[in-house]
Amino acid sequence: MKVLIVHAHNEPGSFNAALKDQAVAQMRAAGHEVEVSDLYAMNWNPVASAADFGSRANPDYLVYALEQRHNYEAGTLAADIVAEIDKVRRCDLLILNFPMYWFSVPAILKGWIDRVLISGVFYGGRRIYDRGGMQGKRAMAVVTLGGREHMFGADAIHGDIGTMLRPLLQGSLAYCGFEVLPPFVGYHVPYIGDEARREVLAQHAAHLRAVDTLTPLSMPAMADFDDQLRPLQG
Amino acid sequence: MKVLIVHAHNEPGSFNAALKDQAVAQMRAAGHEVEVSDLYAMNWNPVASAADFGSRANPDYLVYALEQRHNYEAGTLAADIVAEIDKVRRCDLLILNFPMYWFSVPAILKGWIDRVLISGVFYGGRRIYDRGGMQGKRAMAVVTLGGREHMFGADAIHGDIGTMLRPLLQGSLAYCGFEVLPPFVGYHVPYIGDEARREVLAQHAAHLRAVDTLTPLSMPAMADFDDQLRPLQG
Numbered sequence: 001m002k003v004l005i006v007h008a009h010n011e012p013g014s015f016n017a018a019l020k021d022q023a024v025a026q027m028r029a030a031g032h033e034v035e036v037s038d039l040y041a042m043n044w045n046p047v048a049s050a051a052d053f054g055s056r057a058n059p060d061y062l063v064y065a066l067e068q069r070h071n072y073e074a075g076t077l078a079a080d081i082v083a084e085i086d087k088v089r090r091c092d093l094l095i096l097n098f099p100m101y102w103f104s105v106p107a108i109l110k111g112w113i114d115r116v117l118i119s120g121v122f123y124g125g126r127r128i129y130d131r132g133g134m135q136g137k138r139a140m141a142v143v144t145l146g147g148r149e150h151m152f153g154a155d156a157i158h159g160d161i162g163t164m165l166r167p168l169l170q171g172s173l174a175y176c177g178f179e180v181l182p183p184f185v186g187y188h189v190p191y192i193g194d195e196a197r198r199e200v201l202a203q204h205a206a207h208l209r210a211v212d213t214l215t216p217l218s219m220p221a222m223a224d225f226d227d228q229l230r231p232l233q234g
Numbered sequence: 235m236k237v238l239i240v241h242a243h244n245e246p247g248s249f250n251a252a253l254k255d256q257a258v259a260q261m262r263a264a265g266h267e268v269e270v271s272d273l274y275a276m277n278w279n280p281v282a283s284a285a286d287f288g289s290r291a292n293p294d295y296l297v298y299a300l301e302q303r304h305n306y307e308a309g310t311l312a313a314d315i316v317a318e319i320d321k322v323r324r325c326d327l328l329i330l331n332f333p334m335y336w337f338s339v340p341a342i343l344k345g346w347i348d349r350v351l352i353s354g355v356f357y358g359g360r361r362i363y364d365r366g367g368m369q370g371k372r373a374m375a376v377v378t379l380g381g382r383e384h385m386f387g388a389d390a391i392h393g394d395i396g397t398m399l400r401p402l403l404q405g406s407l408a409y410c411g412f413e414v415l416p417p418f419v420g421y422h423v424p425y426i427g428d429e430a431r432r433e434v435l436a437q438h439a440a441h442l443r444a445v446d447t448l449t450p451l452s453m454p455a456m457a458d459f460d461d462q463l464r465p466l467q468g
Contacts, residue, residue, distance in 0.1 A: 010283045010298060011296040013295055040283065046281065046342070046345065048244060048341065049274065102402075102405055102406045103401035103404075103405025107281060107282065107342075107344040107345030107347075108281050110335075110336075110338065110341040113336050113341075114336065114341050150463070150464055157459050158404075158454075163397060166337075166400075167336060167337035170337075170393070171337025171338065172338075190297065229382075229391045231389050
């Protein structure tokens with residue numbers, strides 16, 4: 001199996017980076033090939049702009065998704081984007097490893113999503129969800145956050161964490177056709193001691209070992225919708 | 235009333251920018267003071283990193299939120315961030331005007347949230363939600379997207395749009411104490427004709443005129459939770 005880990009933490013000594021390092025070591029020990037995109041180390045540019053395009057289908061008016069398709073086909077898409085697209089295309093499992101910022105991904109990772117998951121390759125028209133471009137690949141989020149586990153849930157103060165992560169899990173990963181595995185969430189990590197951290201590391205290792213047996217999250221199936229994407233009547 | 239519009243579109247001639255321009259004109263005509271942070275025009279840096287800090291509480295290990303507090307108090311926080319904090323502090327109404335990217339905000343706007351909404355000023359400890367730092371201010375999202383309205387809703391393919399926007403509306407704006415008004419959503423805008431666009435502009439104008447009568451979204455109230463943020467039993 002080929003694994004791509006996209007990592008987005010601004011402190012190389014962080015516990016979040018330790019989870020990334022553990023994933024690399026464990027996956028390699030299990031015989032998998034692992035690539036890492038360490039976005040801070042790469043000085044990744046997260047801004048989707050006209051500067052991403054070496055040519056233009058329409059030089060006078062920027063429609064970002066349209067120019068993504070045009071430039072990828074023309075071979076004029078920015079090289080940093082093409083390199084990431086190639087990494088995703090050759091992986092079987094994509095792991096996004098990040099600290100929760102504002103109940104979402106850090107901007108540097110949002111900009112990886114905005115710029116890399118290009119129209120035409122990852123999705124397009126009705127090629128979304130289980131007909132998306134990444135069919136046959138799996139994806140998983142590995143998230144660390146400051147809150148305690150009891151702060152998340154249907155009746156909890158911040159609500160359900162799966163709901164908070166839905167723009168990522170459904171709206172980005174499943175939308176492109178990835179089979180989305182349950183996320184691994186490390187709670188309260190800035191505040192816990194060494195013993196508790198070892199426990200989180202052990203849980204993370206077990207989650208990764210279970211990658212072939214975890215039940216993927218339920219996502220929309222295109223067969224349930226008509227050609228206008230309206231729900232088909234039972 | 236003082237209004238701050240944070241705008242995040244990479245095409246100045248876009249329909250999304252026309253909504254921003256209309257908001258500026260309409261709010262000024264109504265006698266309000268309006269400031270605009272046009273993130274693409276400002277070449278806004280969205281990456282939360284050690285480069286934001288002129289001094290360090292801990293030079294050896296970066297905890298971003300901790301250094302936000304330290305540097306703001308020490309007067310050593312990056313000038314671009316301080317300028318935005320000052321704009322938010324003096325506004326009564328914050329409008330975030332953006333195209334939906336991956337069921338979320340574009341990275342350049344996510345990085346405005348990550349870097350500007352600093353710990354200590356906007357939130358901290360139990361100073362969240364209706365006890366957050368921005369109590370007394372209101373906020374509203376103005377969103378354009380490609381999908382049609384029937385693609386959003388409880389039984390629709392992408393689910394409820396309020397749920398998709400929840401990391402922004404609850405997890406960012408309400409979390410800091412803003413009273414969050416219902417978002418304005420312009421559907422299918424890349425594909426509609428001039429007449430339909432005029433209709434969306436008219437709906438947007440009406441939404442802004444109704445700012446004092448719109449019912450704010452329901453958000454967690456701190457009085458319903460104990461000092462560990464567990465729900466109080468009825």
